[in-house]
Amino acid sequence: MKNKILIVMLCVGPVLFSCKNAEETRIETSGPEVVDFRLLPFELKDVTLLEGRFKKGVELNEKILLNYEPDRLLAGFRREAGLPQKAEIYGGWESATLAGHSLGHYLSACSMMYQTTGNEEFLKRARYIVDELEIVQNAHGDGYIGAMEGGKKVFEEEVAQGIIRSAGFDLNGIWAPFYTHHKVLAGLRDAYQLLGIEKALDIAVKFSDWIYEIIDDLDYDTRQDMLRCEYGGMNEVMADIYGLTGNEKYLEMSRLFHDNFVIDSLAAGIDVLPGKHGNTNIPKAIGLARRYELTGDQTDRKTAEFFWDRVVHYHSYVTGGNGFREYFGPAGKLRDRLGPNTTESCNVYNMLKLTDHLFTWEGEAEKADFYERALFNHIMAHQHPETGEVVYNLSLDMGGRKAYQNPFHFTCCIGTGMESHAKYNGHIFYHNNEELFVSQFIAAELNWEEKGLILRQETAYPEDQGTSLEFKLEQPLKLTLQIRYPSWAEKGMEVRVNGRRIRVKEKPGSFVAVSRTWKDGDRVEVKIPFTxxxxxxxxxxxxxxxxxxxxxxxxxxxxxxxxxxxxxxxxxxxxxxxxxxxxxxxxxxxxxxxxxxxxxxxxxxxxxxxxxxxxxxxxxxxxxxxTTEAWEKEKEAYEAELERIKQLEESTIDYFQPGEMQPERDHQFDGEHTRPERFRDRPARTATGGWFAFDLEVDPEVPNALVVEYWGGGYRRNRIFDILVNDVKLAKEDITSPVGNIYIHKQYDIPEELTAGKTKIRVKFEAEDNNIVGPVFGVRSIKK
Ligand SMILES: [Zn+2]
Incomplete structure (x- = not known):
């Protein structure tokens, strides 16, 4: 159902004025969207970044992207298709079963970077990758493309037959395979949409058809089981392929990637995010937002809006980032969730994607304000200004530091980083037929060809407290300029047109409208005093x-x-x-x-x-x-508690976080009859009549001990278990009886003969008979 376009220009006339009461104008797209929008972004190629920190950010990214070798990113795809590899597979997660996700990001980034920079090398590389993927797909002969080792077989022989195994973070032994499929499909979509490479869409469609055959026959409950494993933005990219082809089969597929345990709860207005993995869930909301645009489904829209509201207002830190050790915590409880592993960069990349969808629907300044917050305080903050290296978890630890990643150690955040620093220019200016919005204050030149307008924004913001805009026009143009009036601007905003100050009636947290017939050489100066x-x-x-x-x-x-x-x-x-x-x-x-x-x-x-x-x-x-008075009272207790934590941290050699994907991989985790748990929204692990084991670093030169964290609140069922080091029993533990509603640390000294000459030990927790191990919230090796 298409809503009519309201083309209303109530504010006309020769004099300058602020156009406050104009009826809102809206716009339809020329694409497959069925809803109308308050405003739309420009294409990346229409906006050129001018000298400044953002242009530098793109240049740093450009250098890193051009250092990657497409053949190495493609190697796993060729291997899985039985074709000779042209180069060695990269390290990091590209050498694990998440292989292939980086190629998807890379194809998206090359597509964006060609539009952003005009560098032909990106077009050449994108074309080469698409050609290679076509060869790979033809070699498979059935539409499949993938780099995950043995992935196709697992899908065809197990998943398609309804055999679903997942220990929480994998699907039948493969690490989040739909996450990777989404990235590859999104790369193909971007190569088609941004670069016009026709066959990229054909490849994506054939691959989607192959996925359809895998999941189509699964009954509802089996599919829900399958969706417990992270599936990225499959609902988003399927909606996009529906939009690009008009084939409803892909809309149906988008709806098949719909879980009842998160999405349906959010749709009912229940914040089920506490304890959920951040980056597993944000892409689902983006998918809902995109589907709303293509179908007009109000439930999808409301769910996406509810999700945004909860994350931004209840789960985000001041930088606009969210997540502690990758997870959402209890709503509105962030005080004690600070540490080196806060605010994963993928989460911010995805929240900005979601924000951009929501912003275009109603043009709310709140969305643009959030965009600014997260762009300046996370995205810009996580890129090193000389090397261009990016940070995975941006530490909000009190006393923390930024841990930049080697660009060749491929992780999820290396992948999203490739895109985050390729598209700043897509989020500065927005428009409808009658209005031009200046949403972000970034030095850039807009070429709005349809209107014969070049708008040049010059600013070093936030090193300048304002911006300036210059109109270059072949002929006069009637237009309402909408300039964001940030919500933080408590000292107001001053707007001058050709030196003449206009009256700003709007309040912070809105857009200031300036309607007039613009002429070549007109200048707008904006001052926003910082406080x-x-x-x-x-x-x-x-x-x-x-x-x-x-x-x-x-x-x-x-x-x-x-x-x-x-x-x-x-x-x-x-x-x-x-x-x-x-x-x-x-x-x-x-x-x-x-x-x-x-x-x-x-x-x-x-x-x-x-x-x-x-x-x-x-x-x-x-x-x-x-306050002075409060500090006098607190000083002693504060220092004693600090001392206790510091001593534990200081003596720590290695720390293992059970129940979370990445730490478990890093510590060679293994187990039987064990599962990850959440208690009071903290991750942990239990084993019922089973065991789990992991590696932990030790210091061979000194006496070592294990410190294990449990809950002291007591349990109904017996919690008796053994702790072993290198298969030697270290202790028998019983945490069944309550000692108080607090977390407790228990220390187990390790006999020196077990660590002599070793830098690593194998720690095992094993249930006695049918007892339950744990939950174990954390294990550290310390110097005694
Ligand atoms: Zn990430």
Missing amino acids: LRLETMPDDENRIAVFYGPVVLAGDLGPANDPKVHEPLYVPVFVSDHRNPAEWMEPVKGEVNTFMTRDLGYPRDVKMKPFYQTHDRRYSIYWDLY
Whole structure:
């Protein structure tokens, strides 16, 4: 059902004015979408980035992308098709059963980068990859393409027959295969849509048909079992293929990738996200958003909006990132979820994709504000400004540092990083027939060919507190310019047209409309004075972060390898009877957006500068703020608790997190009759009448001990089990009886003969008879 387009221009006339009460204009796309939009983005090729941090970000990404060898990304695809490999397979997750996901991202990134930079090499590479995938598909002869070892056989002989095995993070022994299929299909879609490579769509359709044969006959319950394993954005890419072909079969497929345990609960308005894996679930919401655009299904739309609202308002940190060790926690409880493994970059990449869909529907400034928050405070912050390397989990640890990844150690975040830094230009300007929206303040030139308009935005924002826009026109153009008025702009926004100040009636958190007949050479100057302000944890108003305008400030604590990092109060506390940071901080001369705290930090003051400019340093984003009186009371207890945690951390040689995919892989996890658990939204593992085992590093030079974390609240069924090291029994444990509703640490000394000459031990938890092991929340090896 197509809604009619409202073309309304109530604001006309020769004089300047702010067009506040104009009836909203909307736009239809020329594509397959059946709903109308408040605004639409421009194509990447229509917007050229000008000199500045964002252009630099693209250039860094360009260098990394051109260093990859397509034949190495394709090697697994050829091997699985029985074709000779042209090059060696890459390492990282490309050498595991997630193989192939990087090629999908790479094909998407090359497609975007050709539009963004015009570099022909990207077009050449995308064409080559598509040609190679065609050869691979022809060699299989049935539509399949894949690089996961033995993946096709597992699908045909097991999954298609309704045999579903999953230990929580894999499907019949293959690591999240639909996640990878989604990436490959999305790469083909982008090569078709952005580069016009026709056969990319043919290959994607044939591959989708092969997938259809696998899943079509599965009964509902079996399919739900299958969907318990991460399936990426299969619902999104199937909807897209429906949109591109008009064939309803793919719309049906999009709906087959629909789980009842997350999506249906969200559709009913229930936030089931606590305890769920972040990046498994965000793509599902993107799929719903896309399907709404292609079908008008209001349930899909509402579910996607509900998801966005819950993640942004209840599960996100000040940087716009979400997730602690990749998982959502209890709603609105973030205070104690800080550590090195917060805010996976894929989650932000995907939340920005979702935000962009929602923004186009109603043009709400709230969505553009969130885009700015996450773009400046996560995406820009996670790319190293010299090497272009990106961070997987962007640490919000108090005293943390950024852990950049080797671009050749392929992970999910290396993949999404390839795309995140290829498409900034797609999110700056938006339009409908009558209006041009300036959503992000990034130096760029828009070529709106249809209107004969070139709009040049010049700014070093957020190093400038504003922006300027210059119109280049062949002939005068009647148009409403909509400039984002950020919600944080508490000192207002000043807009001048050709030097003449216009009256801004709008409030922060909206768009300022300037309607007029624009002429060649017209200039708009925008000033948005920054202020210092606090943002707090939702569950603790005294754990705070400091913003200056759009950017969160990080306190610079020392070099990344600072030996003092384990000292108590390495991260100072803030002590003040005021809550206005303007009273605590002084600008540092000659350093833009940089401040020094003044008589605030205990035991020392700190230099605060934008997080996106903080690299190769120890930092904190969050701080504990005390009044003078409260600090006097807290000081002793605070220092004692810090000391206890520091001592445990300091003596830790290796830490194993049971129940989470990546740590389990890293520690060669194995087990029988065991499963991952969540308790109070913390990951753990149990084994009922079974066992689990993993490797742990030790220090052969000193006496070692194991420290295991359990829940002390007691259990109804017996929890008696043995702990073994290298098959030697270390202890018999019984955690059945309650000792209090707290987490408890138990220490087990390891006899020195078990660690002598070794750097690694095998730790095993084994149930006694039909008892249950655990739940075990964490295991660390420590120096005694
Ligand atoms: Zn990731």
